[in-house]
Amino acid sequence: MKLSRLLAPTSRNNPSKVRDEAAIRLVRGGYGLYEPSSEELLLLPLGEVTLGNIFDLFDDLCRDEGGQSVDSASLPGGALSIAVRIVKQEEQLPLLLFERRGRGLDLLSIDGASAPDPDGDPILERLGEELRDRGLEPVLLEKEPGGTIRLALKGSPKARRAVEGLVCPHCGWAGTAHSPAPGRIVDYGPSQEALKEVRTPGADTIAELCRQLDLPPERTLKTMFYSLPAPDGEGRRVVVVLMRGDCKISEAKVAAFFGVDEVRFATAVELHETMGSLGGYLGPVGLPEGVTVIADENVQGLADVAVGANRADHHRTGAAWGRDFRAVVTDLIALEKGKPCPACGASLEEATWRVIAERTPLGTLPEGMDLSYRDSDRKPRRPRLATTRLDAEALLMAFFDGDTLPLDIAPFQVLVTPWGEGESSSAEAAESLHDELSEAGFAVLLDDRFAKAPLREADFDGLSLPVRIALHDEADSVRATLHIDGETADLPLDDAAHFLFHALGGSCSCCDS
The missing domain is CATH 3.30.930.10 (Bira Bifunctional Protein; Domain 2)
Structure with missing residues (x-):
């Protein structure tokens, strides 16, 4: 196949509004186009x-x-x-x-x-x-x-x-x-503090609560209310999820625990119907009977933590697992950057x-x-x-994401590019090599365009073909630069053709004779 006859609009410029490096290479290589309105890749023949x-x-x-x-x-x-x-x-x-x-x-x-x-x-x-x-x-x-x-x-x-x-x-x-x-349950020891209610005006976030009480986030407890489909499929119900203040809740794990497809935060109306209270100050102590409460594994055994007091602008300090609250324990944490690896404990x-x-x-x-x-x-x-x-x-x-496509995935196995133009020796040799390889059953692309050298040089690599051979005019011969498997070899044309046939799993005429 000759590149001049192929619908492959290669470019040295990045497509607009594309940030994916692989998509940029694909478009620049002439494999496709990017449609900004739909954010879709439109594939061309190479793609x-x-x-x-x-x-x-x-x-x-x-x-x-x-x-x-x-x-x-x-x-x-x-x-x-x-x-x-x-x-x-x-x-x-x-x-x-x-x-x-x-x-x-x-x-x-x-x-x-x-x-x-x-x-x-x-x-x-x-x-x-x-x-x-x-x-x-x-x-x-x-x-x-x-x-x-x-x-x-x-x-x-x-x-x-x-x-x-x-x-x-x-x-x-x-x-x-x-x-x-799994495996993050910690023995915090017995509580050293009594449960005490304190005023915390405007402390409706963990960060503000920690500032007012001079506590680290791990000494606080989130009490989150979620809405999910009722077991009988009629309407919704509200459940409570407990998580240590320095960690996030995985809603996917909450949904999986209850066997439902989705969960969401409870609305103000649902909260009022369940608690008659405002969000931001809700806690696990004194919850109404019948409310289902689940907790992440790292909540079990917590002692001397700050929790919501179930009334505005107030929290309780000194709360302890078992004495003041308890729940069904399961894995509910959303893993994050910097948190311990579940397998070895190193930072993720x-x-x-x-x-x-x-x-x-x-x-x-x-x-x-x-x-x-x-x-x-x-x-x-x-x-x-x-x-x-x-x-x-x-x-x-x-x-x-890589530099070249595998042999069995690429649209062509070999790219042949002469640096000379028109009637040059390298252009004639390139055409002959293209024909010889094609007749042997290999998929070969010949860059026969009268394009300027910078464009052809960019396309030599930008087409991402696994085997690339560049032909150069010398005083009385043509030399070849062969690129294959990350290696580069500079050889006389006949030697390059011989090497290329064997690299592609075939044999050249001199070997058959």
């Missing part, structure tokens, strides 16, 4: 071929794991709608269905109810191996509430549609704010994750759907279900 190669990788992986391709584009439930109609007997399981949806693959795994829970997800594990083989460093993020597992790659801080997360520079632990953080650092694959167990089915089968005893059983999303666009961006 489409690259995305197609990523889908080929996903397809092969799914088929190797026993997956079967379906097309349920007209059905709102996707592959699940197909499974509901077809899966009736235990011998049909396990079953893995996958289909292309947008710029990704959606997978539905169906397993028997009595099958042992897998230690991990084979699709994510295999995909991780495939990505490592291509020079990437994927990590499995710690499971989140609901059992969601994510395979991710570290992206630039301003990566598009990425997940803000955390990483431990010491042990490599990786996760998000909502990842599990911020990270931006491009999520390449995400697997989530499917507990309840959409309304109106029912999926069951009969086991070997003819008894009706519900299968174990999980959905997985393989995000091809996220992986496309991840590859552009």
Whole structure:
């Protein structure tokens, strides 16, 4: 293919309003355009071929794991709608269905109810191996509430549609704010103070409370009121969550504890109906009977802490777990930068994750759907279900976080660029090398444009092709500079062609003769 005939508008300038470094490289390399109004990437031929190669990788992986391709584009439930109609007997399981949806693959795994829970997800594990083989460093993020597992790659801080997360520079632990953080229960010893009410005018934040009482944040207790769907599905109810003052609450963990899809802060009306009091001064002592109270693990055993007094401009000091308040204890903390790593205790650092694959167990089915089968005893059983999303666009961006694309992902394997123009020896040699490699079955792109040298030099690297060969005119010959696997070699043209054929897994004519 000749670059002059290819719709690939390369540029030396950054696209406007794009902050993702990978997206900038993709647009500058002529793989796509950026639409500011919708914040979408519009893929051009180079981008489409690259995305197609990523889908080929996903397809092969799914088929190797026993997956079967379906097309349920007209059905709102996707592959699940197909499974509901077809899966009736235990011998049909396990079953893995996958289909292309947008710029990704959606997978539905169906397993028997009595099958042992897998230690991990084979699709994510295999995909991780495939990505490592291509020079990437994927990590499995710690499971989140609901059992969601994510395979991710570290992206630039301003990566598009990425997940803000955390990483431990010491042990490599990786996760998000909502990842599990067990084992933080501390023995604070018995209380040394009596419970006492004090006036705290305007102290409706932890910072102001600490200033007035001259306390560190860890000697305070947050009492937060959340609203969530009632168990019977009718209306909502208010619950209380306790957290040490220097920590944040993970609403995702609160929702997972109660088995609901979402929680939110209680409104003023809901608070009044529950407490008859104002926010900012609410505390765990003397709560109305019947109110459900849960606490993070690091609240258990707290002693001599300041809590709300359940009336405006007042707090209580000297509050102690067990004596003055108690609750059901679970992991509710939202992990943060600077907090201890759950695995080793070192300080966590911020990270931006491009999520390449995400697997989530499917507990309840959409309304109106029912999926069951009969086991070997003819008894009706519900299968174990999980959905997985393989995000091809996220992986496309991840590859552009690097300098070059892998051989099997790039739209062309080789870029041939002559520095001479027109009838120069290097231009003629480049055309001949392009034809020879193409006839041998390699995907080759020839830069045959009459573009100025600075643009061609920028595109030589900006096209991100894995193998690049530049041809230079000398007095009576043509020399080649070969770029492959991060190495550069300056060779006579014939030697370069010989080396190139072998590097790409072929053999040249001199070897065959």
